[in-house]
Amino acid sequence: MGKRGYIFLPGGFNKVIEELSKSYRIYAPVLKVGEGRFTDTDVVRYDFVKEASEIELDKKSDYSFKEILTPLSQTLFFFTENDVKESEIDEREVLVFLRSCDLNALKRLDQIYLHNGREEDYFYARIRDKVKFVLMGCAHSYEDCFCVDMGTNRADDLDYSFSVDYIDNRFHCQLKDSVLEDVFTNNALKEQDITPRFVTENETRVQLPDSVPLSIFTSDMWEEYNTRCIGCGRCNYVCPTCTCYTMQDVYYTDNGRVGERRRVNASCMVDGYTNVAGGGEYRKKYGERMRFKTMHKIYDFKKRFGYNMCVGCGRCDTVCPEYISFSNIINKVTAKTLEVQNEK
Amino acid sequence: MRNNPYIPFPSKILDVIKHTEKEYTFRLEFKGDVKPGQFFEVSIPKFGEAPISVSGITENSIDLTIRKVGRVTDEVFENYIGDTLLLRGPYGNGFDVDKYINGECVVVAGGTGVSPVRGVINALGESKDSKDKHVILGFRSPDDMLFRDDIIRWESQMNLILTMDKEAEGYTGNVGLVTKFIPELKLKDIETAQAVVVGPPAMMKFSVIELLKLGFKEENIWVSYERKMCCGIGKCGHCKVNDTYICLDGPVFNYVDSKSLID
Numbered sequence: 001m002g003k004r005g006y007i008f009l010p011g012g013f014n015k016v017i018e019e020l021s022k023s024y025r026i027y028a029p030v031l032k033v034g035e036g037r038f039t040d041t042d043v044v045r046y047d048f049v050k051e052a053s054e055i056e057l058d059k060k061s062d063y064s065f066k067e068i069l070t071p072l073s074q075t076l077f078f079f080t081e082n083d084v085k086e087s088e089i090d091e092r093e094v095l096v097f098l099r100s101c102d103l104n105a106l107k108r109l110d111q112i113y114l115h116n117g118r119e120e121d122y123f124y125a126r127i128r129d130k131v132k133f134v135l136m137g138c139a140h141s142y143e144d145c146f147c148v149d150m151g152t153n154r155a156d157d158l159d160y161s162f163s164v165d166y167i168d169n170r171f172h173c174q175l176k177d178s179v180l181e182d183v184f185t186n187n188a189l190k191e192q193d194i195t196p197r198f199v200t201e202n203e204t205r206v207q208l209p210d211s212v213p214l215s216i217f218t219s220d221m222w223e224e225y226n227t228r229c230i231g232c233g234r235c236n237y238v239c240p241t242c243t244c245y246t247m248q249d250v251y252y253t254d255n256g257r258v259g260e261r262r263r264v265n266a267s268c269m270v271d272g273y274t275n276v277a278g279g280g281e282y283r284k285k286y287g288e289r290m291r292f293k294t295m296h297k298i299y300d301f302k303k304r305f306g307y308n309m310c311v312g313c314g315r316c317d318t319v320c321p322e323y324i325s326f327s328n329i330i331n332k333v334t335a336k337t338l339e340v341q342n343e344k
Numbered sequence: 345m346r347n348n349p350y351i352p353f354p355s356k357i358l359d360v361i362k363h364t365e366k367e368y369t370f371r372l373e374f375k376g377d378v379k380p381g382q383f384f385e386v387s388i389p390k391f392g393e394a395p396i397s398v399s400g401i402t403e404n405s406i407d408l409t410i411r412k413v414g415r416v417t418d419e420v421f422e423n424y425i426g427d428t429l430l431l432r433g434p435y436g437n438g439f440d441v442d443k444y445i446n447g448e449c450v451v452v453a454g455g456t457g458v459s460p461v462r463g464v465i466n467a468l469g470e471s472k473d474s475k476d477k478h479v480i481l482g483f484r485s486p487d488d489m490l491f492r493d494d495i496i497r498w499e500s501q502m503n504l505i506l507t508m509d510k511e512a513e514g515y516t517g518n519v520g521l522v523t524k525f526i527p528e529l530k531l532k533d534i535e536t537a538q539a540v541v542v543g544p545p546a547m548m549k550f551s552v553i554e555l556l557k558l559g560f561k562e563e564n565i566w567v568s569y570e571r572k573m574c575c576g577i578g579k580c581g582h583c584k585v586n587d588t589y590i591c592l593d594g595p596v597f598n599y600v601d602s603k604s605l606i607d
Binding site: 218244245273280 | 346347348349350351352354387389390391392393394411413414415416417544545570571572574575577578579580581582584585586587589591592604606607
């Protein structure tokens with residue numbers, strides 16, 4: 001598929017979005033004024049939009065795009081007496097606006113839901129088929145980002161329909177998806193070669209460990225998180241690569257014979273994550289959970305699949321109410337690993 | 345059409361065997377390949393799903409030995425012969441019984457940990473040199489004993505050591521944890537003898553230590569893990585330990601692999 005570059009005036013780009021929203025649901029970061037965690041703060045999170053002006057192209061989103069694929073709560077099927085009926089799906093295609101880190105995160109979500117184990121996740125696969133992606137270029141690095149060291153600052157080889165960069169009152173788009181060629185050609189100011197913008201350095205740097213000895217898993221370096229971490233799980237909920245969920249049955253109170261089976265996002269940091277019937281519980285301490293999460297993101301996933309899970313978006317650093325920095329933890333693991341290796 | 349592994353199928357209860365007040369075996373209709381040590385997700389709409397390991401296999405049925413200890417299992421006990429339970433599975437790798445039937449083998453199991461190895465013990469009892477098979481079974485008390493009829497049969501087939509954690513009125517057999525009896529095992533060739541250990545985490549840990557002390561090779565020791573599993577197919581993440589998904593790569597592990605799993 002050839003790539004074509006287009007320059008749009010704001011009106012032209014708005015027309016494109018208007019046209020696209022006739023056949024696609026458009027899911028993009030939106031600035032929610034006053035809806036932040038603290039009084040008088042804003043938050044950027046994903047929502048469906050109809051107009052280009054609603055899309056937050058400048059700020060970093062506090063939450064990721066993943067909720068379109070793995071909703072916080074998702075009905076899988078309904079029970080009616082003895083019948084099981086699969087939940088319905090919106091048949092319209094979805095166009096998701098995201099940055100390079102998140103497009104790299106998509107590969108990780110696919111890895112777990114489509115390729116881990118013998119079976120595909122049915123409910124993930126059925127929505128995944130309907131979703132296309134729009135790469136939002138990054139003019140500069142944002143607070144807490146460390147995508148460059150994670151190798152996720154570029155998305156050239158990944159699958160996206162088109163890219164968008166807003167530069168000097170013009171929209172610069174690189175189109176890969178030939179289906180959209182007409183609507184782009186009809187509304188563009190001119191055609192021109194375009195490369196999506198990407199960052200080449202971040203203020204936050206991490207050094208990754210290559211192989212982590214078992215002694216790091218049992219090291220006392222995790223103990224500080226027994227008290228610093230409060231196990232709220234926000235780091236997991238904002239993470240674009242976290243995939244865990246818990247099954248839940250809900251029945252309607254007016255009719256006890258009708259209900260549904262749902263799955264809801266789960267967090268390995270929150271109490272109850274490992275509980276088995278009869279009282280068994282693993283990783284009771286927050287420090288153990290912190291170690292589990294960290295190793296999953298920067299070591300265990302790679303051991304299994306060949307590349308790191310963490311994409312360096314830094315959202316977990318931003319959201320943590322206890323100011324625990326994940327990039328800092330990565331550097332601590334690496335320092336400790338080197339220390340252990342040098343002792344030998 | 346795409347396969348939906350989450351939709352459970354109904355299975356009729358053929359029999360209910362009561363072991364203790366809280367532990368019943370439900371014999372359920374099932375045709376298909378199953379191995380001891382594998383598990384099914386048993387579900388009851390409104391209450392949810394629970395992973396339960398297979399404790400018996402016939403051509404037309406599977407046994408699920410269930411302990412009444414949670415939301416789902418409490419509800420399972422409200423069901424009787426002729427009723428229907430919903431299932432998904434089987435999941436997990438299960439025990440490779442052929443590894444244990446030739447030569448010497450020791451099975452150490454405690455409490456509900458006996459369920460996943462019941463199929464293994466049955467196969468050992470029917471093997472040609474069943475006298476070279478040793479089974480150590482531990483229960484909290486005589487009231488907590490599972491598979492009483494099987495135990496009588498196993499005693500006649502193999503070297504079976506049955507022990508209770510504590511003294512009990514009217515009970516005259518062995519008393520003490522399973523680990524107490526491991527050093528007393530008499531094995532002909534410790535280099536090739538196989539061992540299978542299943543039970544609560546602490547019991548498994550200390551049993552393996554005793555087996556290693558006795559001279560067992562790490563690669564000849566097999567364990568089975570119990571974890572929370574919401575999906576059974578490597579997606580929900582709850583059972584993950586290090587880079588390992590217990591539901592996919594286990595629940596049965598060789599000790600060489602399991603010793604580096606850190607919760």
